[in-house]
Amino acid sequence: METPRPSPTSLQDLKPGTPLTGRITRIELSGAFVDVGLPVEGRVHVSRLSKKRVNRADEAVQVGQEVEVWVEAADEATQRLDLTMIRPLTFDWRDLRPGLRAVGKVVAVERYGAFVDIGAERSGLVHVSEMADDYVARPEDVVKIGDAVEVVVLDADRAKRQIRLSMKAARAPAVEEPEAVEPPAATAMEIALRRAMGELEAPAPSTPRPSAAGAPRRSRKVQDDILARTLQERARPTAK
Incomplete structure (x- = not known):
């Protein structure tokens, strides 16, 4: 069941492409006028009555005919409503x-x-x-x-x-592309077997890197203290 379209209350409610249903109220050389339930009538130019070429508006519509239209432009300031009976494009x-x-x-x-x-x-x-x-x-x-x-x-x-x-x-039902499935990770036994068969290169032995830690350095103060104690020991008189 088709959902009924909400009726507009003013031109401000209308955006380009808004679908409306109305009734032809009068026909002129330039086109047709449509009552869509607003105080102002909408105008369908003769070139917008059909995809086919229309020379006269009465060739396409008649007064009192119910028609489906779409908004092309709505101007609240000038109280102008331009409509089209050509359905807006869904696909480019x-x-x-x-x-x-x-x-x-x-x-x-x-x-x-x-x-x-x-x-x-x-x-x-x-x-x-x-x-x-x-x-x-x-x-x-x-x-x-x-x-x-x-x-x-x-x-x-x-x-x-x-x-x-x-x-x-x-x-025909739509065909969905299968999702890509990642292969399971190889076990340790499979890796060893593949290496034995020559499919995988054995990892290069790692070379131990020299320790970056250097010998501990003594502070200058500690060295001075040791030197001072050594001199004091040498300066003491030797017991006879």
């Missing part, structure tokens, strides 16, 4: 790497496959051979416009502006 071209999983909406069905909007600049093609594991004679037997489908990106060519998708690959 650099995001469309092979293996990327996405959920999209079927926007067109052709005899060779179906086009799915996953929120990229262009809709991606699911070729009829990528719709199911079994043979599919007609794409319309599997999907219809408006269906939500899970797909996997096969490749994306920005130069050709083409995206290839697969519904078949999306049904």
Whole structure:
């Protein structure tokens, strides 16, 4: 069940990209105006009514029609609200790497496959051979416009502006790369055996280093005391 969107109370609540639901109140040459529940109506320029080229606003929408829109700009000072009916991009071209999983909406069905909007600049093609594991004679037997489908990106060519998708690959469980496991440390017996077989070099014998401690030094005062006592002993008269 889809979570209901909170209703905005002022233009300050709106940020670029905020999704809203509204109703077309009037149509002009420059575009359409939408009531989104605020004192000020939002304006959708004719160029933002659809990804396809629209010459006149009434070719894309009708008064009273409920539409899904996104905020492009909201200015509290000028009381202006610019909206778009073109869904903001979910994926940039650099995001469309092979293996990327996405959920999209079927926007067109052709005899060779179906086009799915996953929120990229262009809709991606699911070729009829990528719709199911079994043979599919007609794409319309599997999907219809408006269906939500899970797909996997096969490749994306920005130069050709083409995206290839697969519904078949999306049904396969995602393959997780195994975590790298470090080998257990060798035991002392294994190390000795490998050395005996010549696989490991024996550690070089360690050469004892000379002791850094030198002979104790006597202080100058101690040496002077010893010399003084020696002179005193020699100066004493010898008993006859």
